[in-house]
Amino acid sequence: xAELTRRRLLAGSGAxxxxxxxxxxxxxxxxxxxxxxxxxxxxxxxxxxxxxAFRGGETVDHAANGFSPHELLRDFDWGTxxxxxxxxxxxxxxxxxxxxxIEIAPGVKIEGWTYNQRIxxxxxxxxxxxxxxxxFRNASHHPHTIHFHGIHPAEMxxxxxxxxxxxxxxxxxxxxxxxxxxxxxxxxxHVRPLAEHIAKGLYGAFIVDPADGxxxxxxxxxxxxxxxxxxxxxxxxYAANTIPFAYMHEPITVKRDELxxxxxxxVLEYDLINSFHLHGNLFHYFPTGTSKTPSEFTDxxxxxxxxxxxxxxxxxxxxxxMFHAHQSEFTELGWQGFFEVT
Amino acid sequence: MEGRAATADELHERRLPGWLLGLLPLLLIALAIGTFVxxxxxxxxxxxxxxxxxxxxxxAKLEPGVIELTVRNDGPDAVSIAQAVVNDAFTQFSGxxxxxxxxxxxxxxxxxxxxxxxxxxxxxxxxxxxxxxHEIPVAVATPPNDLSFFGLMALLGIYVGVIPVALGMxxxxxxxxxxxxxxxxxxxxTVGLLAFLAIDATLEGFELAGEGSQAFGxxxxxxxxxxxxxxxxxxxxxWLRERQSGASGTSLAMLVATGIGLHNLGEGVAIGSAYSxxxxxxGAFLVVGFALHNTTEGLAIVAPIANLKPRPARLAxxxxxxxxxxxxxxxxGAAAFNASLAAxxxxxxxxxxxxxxxxxxxxxxxDTGRVLHPRTVGxxxxxxxxxxxxxxxxxx
Numbered sequence: 205x206a207e208l209t210r211r212r213l214l215a216g217s218g219a220x221x222x223x224x225x226x227x228x229x230x231x232x233x234x235x236x237x238x239x240x241x242x243x244x245x246x247x248x249x250x251x252x253x254x255x256x257a258f259r260g261g262e263t264v265d266h267a268a269n270g271f272s273p274h275e276l277l278r279d280f281d282w283g284t285x286x287x288x289x290x291x292x293x294x295x296x297x298x299x300x301x302x303x304x305x306i307e308i309a310p311g312v313k314i315e316g317w318t319y320n321q322r323i324x325x326x327x328x329x330x331x332x333x334x335x336x337x338x339x340f341r342n343a344s345h346h347p348h349t350i351h352f353h354g355i356h357p358a359e360m361x362x363x364x365x366x367x368x369x370x371x372x373x374x375x376x377x378x379x380x381x382x383x384x385x386x387x388x389x390x391x392x393x394h395v396r397p398l399a400e401h402i403a404k405g406l407y408g409a410f411i412v413d414p415a416d417g418x419x420x421x422x423x424x425x426x427x428x429x430x431x432x433x434x435x436x437x438x439x440x441x442y443a444a445n446t447i448p449f450a451y452m453h454e455p456i457t458v459k460r461d462e463l464x465x466x467x468x469x470x471v472l473e474y475d476l477i478n479s480f481h482l483h484g485n486l487f488h489y490f491p492t493g494t495s496k497t498p499s500e501f502t503d504x505x506x507x508x509x510x511x512x513x514x515x516x517x518x519x520x521x522x523x524x525x526m527f528h529a530h531q532s533e534f535t536e537l538g539w540q541g542f543f544e545v546t
Numbered sequence: 547m548e549g550r551a552a553t554a555d556e557l558h559e560r561r562l563p564g565w566l567l568g569l570l571p572l573l574l575i576a577l578a579i580g581t582f583v584x585x586x587x588x589x590x591x592x593x594x595x596x597x598x599x600x601x602x603x604x605x606a607k608l609e610p611g612v613i614e615l616t617v618r619n620d621g622p623d624a625v626s627i628a629q630a631v632v633n634d635a636f637t638q639f640s641g642x643x644x645x646x647x648x649x650x651x652x653x654x655x656x657x658x659x660x661x662x663x664x665x666x667x668x669x670x671x672x673x674x675x676x677x678x679x680h681e682i683p684v685a686v687a688t689p690p691n692d693l694s695f696f697g698l699m700a701l702l703g704i705y706v707g708v709i710p711v712a713l714g715m716x717x718x719x720x721x722x723x724x725x726x727x728x729x730x731x732x733x734x735x736t737v738g739l740l741a742f743l744a745i746d747a748t749l750e751g752f753e754l755a756g757e758g759s760q761a762f763g764x765x766x767x768x769x770x771x772x773x774x775x776x777x778x779x780x781x782x783x784x785w786l787r788e789r790q791s792g793a794s795g796t797s798l799a800m801l802v803a804t805g806i807g808l809h810n811l812g813e814g815v816a817i818g819s820a821y822s823x824x825x826x827x828x829g830a831f832l833v834v835g836f837a838l839h840n841t842t843e844g845l846a847i848v849a850p851i852a853n854l855k856p857r858p859a860r861l862a863x864x865x866x867x868x869x870x871x872x873x874x875x876x877x878x879g880a881a882a883f884n885a886s887l888a889a890x891x892x893x894x895x896x897x898x899x900x901x902x903x904x905x906x907x908x909x910x911x912x913d914t915g916r917v918l919h920p921r922t923v924g925x926x927x928x929x930x931x932x933x934x935x936x937x938x939x940x941x942x
Contacts, residue, residue, distance in 0.1 A: 256635045259628070311628030314675045433675025440631075440671060449636075536635030 255452060256536035263453045264307040271322040273443070273450040277424045280411070281326040285334075293334040295383075299325065300341040301348040301393070301406065308431050308441055309448060309538075317344065317393075317404035323446045324427040324471070325391070325408030332386040332415045341376040348401065351394035352410060353510070356381035363394045370395050386414040388493035388512045390427075390469050403432055403473035405446075409512075411467055414496070421463035421516065424456065428470045428478045428507070428529070428539065438474050441538050442529065448538020451527075455542035460522050464543075466515045467493070470507035478539075479506045480515065481530040487517035504530050519545040597623040599672050602759040603680040604651070604884055607688045613656045613668065615680060619646040620761040626673035632658045633666055645673075649761055660685045689821075691881050699818055699876040706817060706840065707810045707872025712865045714844015721845075721852040727921065729852055733909050734922035736846035738929020740906075743809055743843075744899040746937065748772065750816065751892030758885030767886060771893025772900065775808060779901040798850040798905055799864055805902035806843045806868040809895035812888065814875020819883035821876075842932060843868060846902075850909060 266272035283297040299319050306316040306323065319325030330336055342348050347370040351362035359367030360381045368377040393406035409425050429446060430439035441448045458464050466487075472478045481504040488498035489505050493514040505513060519525065528540035600621030607614040613632070619625050624645040630637055642652040660666060666682040689695045721732060751768035763770065779801060786797045847864050856864075879888065910922045 256637065258636055259630070259639060308675070309629050309671065311626060311673050312671055312675050313673065431675075433671070434677045436677075440669075440675065440677060533634040537631070538636065 253452075255540065257449055257452065258310050260310075261453070262310040263450060264310055264447055266447075269306050269447075270304070271446075273445040273447045274454065274456070276322070276324070276327075276445045277426070277456065279327060280329040280423070280425070282329050288335060293331070294337060295330045295334050296337045296339070297326070297328055298339045298341070299350060300343045302343045303345065306405075306446070308433065308446070312433065314431065314433050315404075317346070317348075317401065317406050319350070319406060319408055323405035323407075324429065324469075325406070327409045327411065327425045327467075328391070329411040329413065330383045331413045332383055334383045336379075336381055336383050338379045339376065340371060340379060342371045342373055345373055346401075347372050347395050348393045348406060349395055350379060350391050352379065352381070352391045353389040354381070354410070354412065355384040362391075364396070383412045385494055386412045388412075388467050388469065388514055390471065390510065390512060392471065399437070399473050402471060403430075405429075407471045409467055409469045411493075418465070418496075419463060421465035422458055423465045423467065425467045426469070426480075428468070428472055428480070430472050430475065430534075430539075432474060439472070439537070442472070442534040443538045444541065449540065451541025455524060455544035457544045457546060458519065460519050460545050463516060463518055467512070468505075468507070468515055469512040470509060472509055475531075475534075477506055477508050477531075478534065479504060479530045481528055482515075482517070483526040484521065484523075485517050485519060485525065487515040490514040490516070519543065522546055597621075597625075597674060599623065599625045599674065599676045599678070600760070601625055601627075601646070601670070601678040602761075603678070604759060604886075606680065606682055608660060608682070608685055609687060611657060611659055613658050613660060613666065613682070615654045615656065615668065616651055617642070617646070617654065617670075617678070618651045618759045618761070619648055620759050622648060624648070627652070627654065627670045627678075628673050629671040630654065630656050631669040631671065631677075632656060649759075662686060689880075695880070696877060699821070699880050700873050702817060702821065703814050703870070703873030703876040706876075707814065708865065708869035710840035711806070711810075711844040711847070711869035714841040714846075715848050715861060715865055717845050718848040718852070718861070721849060727912070729849070730910055730912065731921045731925040732845070732852075733849045733906060734925025735929040735932070736842070736849050737903055737906055737910065738926040738931075739842045739846055739933050740805075740899050740903050740929075741926070742930050742933035742937070743806075744896045744903070746933075747809055747812060747892045747896040747899070751812075751889045751896065754816075754885045754892060755889035758887075758889055762886045764886075765889075767890040768893035768896070771890040771895075772897030775894040775897030776901045779805060779898055780904075783901075783905060796851060796854060796856060796860070798909075799847055799856075800867070801905050802850060802902050803847050803864040803868040805895075805898035806846065807871045808898040810840075810843075810869060811871035811875040812892040812895040814872035814877075815879035815883070815888045815891055816875075817872075818876035818879025818881075819888065821880060840869075842929075842936070846906075850906065 281297065283295045286294050286296075288294050302318055302321060304316050304318045304321050305313050306318075307313050308316075316323050328338075338350060338352075340350050349362040349364070349368075349370050352360075360379050361367065362379060364370040371377050389410040389412065391408055391410050393401040395401050407427065407429070409427055411425075426444040427446075428442075428444050430442045431446075432438060433440045443450065466480075468480055470478045483503075486501050486503045489500050489502055490496070491499050491511075491513045493512070498516075505515070507513070522545045525543045525545060526540060527543060528535040598621045600619070601617050602620050603615050604618050605616040607616075617627075624647050626645040627642045630639045637657055639654050639656040641654040646652045654670070656668065658666070660682075662685055664685055666685055668680045668682070670678040670680075672678065721729060724732070748768060751771070752765050755763075755765045755768055758764070758767075782804075783797070783801050786800075844865070847868055848861075875891070907917055910917045912919050912921075
């Protein structure tokens, strides 16, 4: 059988997806529907393109999971806004903690602990100086909190024993504070045992835009995470946005010469560090996104757990460029992907 | 009262046929189980708690670009192998597409450009996220099971089993000339040799049992093998005794040869499997070691027949019975190694040897009827020492 290259494979799956769209009556399609067809092709060709991949080049059932890594990429949750008497914007969200079965690798299901039934939780986005109100309801079987990174009063810190403390199953609380400082932050559960509560999926990105905004760009969120499926306090799987190899399976499409901005957050538990490496290019890196002056122009950054930063670049060439952790072990255990520059 | 009860019993016995009385307890058990199921007793139906996933890797075969694992489900629940990881990288594989049921086996062909001499850790990720790991400490291509390979294994078996035993039997003329008191010492020496072999085989069997599938009994297999061999050989020897009225030297020699043969079968399995996985480097040193080690086995065969004049053909037969199973063992070990089977065979060999010791011990009696007198004790210790020392040369 003639070797089926990735390029031909994608072209084929694109045509199929297009045909599928013609038959759709609802003007809304999920990316996973395209992926399912790509998966069939990949399986038929038996092609992993020479990269580490899941068996038969397959991917998970995103529809059953209820979220797809491709949807999470550009999904910014701006909440709902009202004006306070002072004229300030009050921005509100509702988050609930709940257990959810997640297919983390084809044929491998684990019980994830989630905010709003997805891992990572919603990417909360606001503007510097706004008043933020997050209503938290614990609908799970274990006590949880939401601990935000940023500047806020002690009682809003979301840790046990301070303020509302840990929120027991069935209980609720409201976290309220000012959006400060501008930058890229994160939130996560802070209940003992901490490693377990974080590793099972209770985390998300928290973006505070500067009052004067940022340059227009194709903005993407990548929460670098991993999963310990056999409870040996080491990760069996690594990914950006939960599903390993998802962006290998279906590359992230970006435009040539258009500014790409990645909000990169590392929440990886059990391993000391994580990293992000871009092929065929270098990027301006803004640690924590708190300054508009980049700290370096590089193609690899290293982050410990809780560290985050903004990466910005433009692709001068069309084609397919890899990105991955530059710990080869993490790469081949799932944390790798492609940009398809068109 | 007593009289009436007896009559009732007699009546009962008259009414019910004997076979029914024999079946009665079984029928009652079936009834009790039926009632338990009907009442939905605890433990019936689906097991509670998370699934127990136990998979034993029974065989690893390496060919260029592929590592082939044969796995067996040891646990109570079916296991689905979803993904495979080699040295911390997901990899492609075929096989085990369906869940593996209890005691079922599956063969996984894992694509891996492995390099000779390097170590590999394979982790199989199950549907629940559990991992089954298997380590290949030194990667070496598994020899193909072709004619020349079987020829090589046969040669190995002859080197290790047949030749040393035959050489050891050449002590026969010497044994004939020594006085009876010293012959007893030689016999004690052979008992010492055999005792060492029994201990060694049992321990090796336990080690193999640990590697194999636990569902088949694990270490219990070794002990079972030993008991079965002991009973079988005892049965055979009693049968021979009935026919020949008393254990003659020839039948004793035959029993010794059979016992050693069964032991060499297990030894052959260990050698064949070690060679096929590349864990055994064949060298002059090893062959010499085995020759010294197993030559003493030949002595054990001829010692009971020192006072007889057996025909050369019979001697050759005894030698073959004792040595040739090593060839068969090497073939089994190389072609179809199974740790559980090997453990059972080692136990079997040990049991056979214990039986031989029991058979030989009366020959150690001195004029006063003692088995353990200073000379035989010296012989026993010398036998153990000799085996220990030569055994150092052949640690596989």
